[in-house]
Amino acid sequence: MKLNTTINGMPKNLEIRPDDYLVDVLRANGYLGVRQGCDTGNCGVCTVHLDGKSVLSCVLLAIKAEGHEITTIEGVPQQAATIANFFVEQGADQCGYCTSGTVMNILYMEQLVEDPTEEEIKHFLKGNLCRCTGYASQLRAIQAYFNLRRQQKSEGQVPRGGYEDENRKPESP
Numbered sequence: 356m357k358l359n360t361t362i363n364g365m366p367k368n369l370e371i372r373p374d375d376y377l378v379d380v381l382r383a384n385g386y387l388g389v390r391q392g393c394d395t396g397n398c399g400v401c402t403v404h405l406d407g408k409s410v411l412s413c414v415l416l417a418i419k420a421e422g423h424e425i426t427t428i429e430g431v432p433q434q435a436a437t438i439a440n441f442f443v444e445q446g447a448d449q450c451g452y453c454t455s456g457t458v459m460n461i462l463y464m465e466q467l468v469e470d471p472t473e474e475e476i477k478h479f480l481k482g483n484l485c486r487c488t489g490y491a492s493q494l495r496a497i498q499a500y501f502n503l504r505r506q507q508k509s510e511g512q513v514p515r516g517g518y519e520d521e522n523r524k525p526e527s528p
């Protein structure tokens with residue numbers, strides 16, 4: 356069967372089976388930034404956005420994306436690089452396997468909470484497990500990222516209301 360969807364701004368018509376999960380379809384089509392871990396909706400490494408909201412692609416049937424818009428880490432290169440630099444600075448990127456899912460959830464949090472508190476950050480990211488860092492360094496990195504965003508916004512450098520405005524670049528066909 357066919358799946359008609361949009362991935363990172365590009366229309367896609369993909370061959371899938373009815374029981375395929377989204378993570379498998381994305382990885383089979385080259386979106387390898389989407390990680391695969393527990394396959395049971397518990398670790399968060401497979402997080403992508405569906406119409407701008409974080410979803411766990413390992414527990415979402417691919418057909419559910421019919422007519423919807425998927426964003427993977429490959430679709431948000433600028434923000435991903437900015438957050439990754441803070442992760443490196445704070446020692447929060449060790450094996451790195453969890454990072455792309457965590458970054459996608461940080462970007463989702465940013466859509467909902469402009470200036471999150473420490474508690475709000477912990478709440479949003481409680482489903483993104485990391486086996487290496489112990490989370491304190493991640494928290495410092497995320498706070499540093501939001502400090503930067505606050506500064507940028509106060510200087511009028513970035514539009515309010517979404518990473519899509521500044522960040523999404525359609526892939527090359």
Ligand code: FES
Binds near residue numbers: 391
């Ligand atoms: S692989 Fe999807 S939540 Fe773990």
Ligand code: FES
Binds near residue numbers: 485
């Ligand atoms: S950095 Fe290794 S699992 Fe998070």
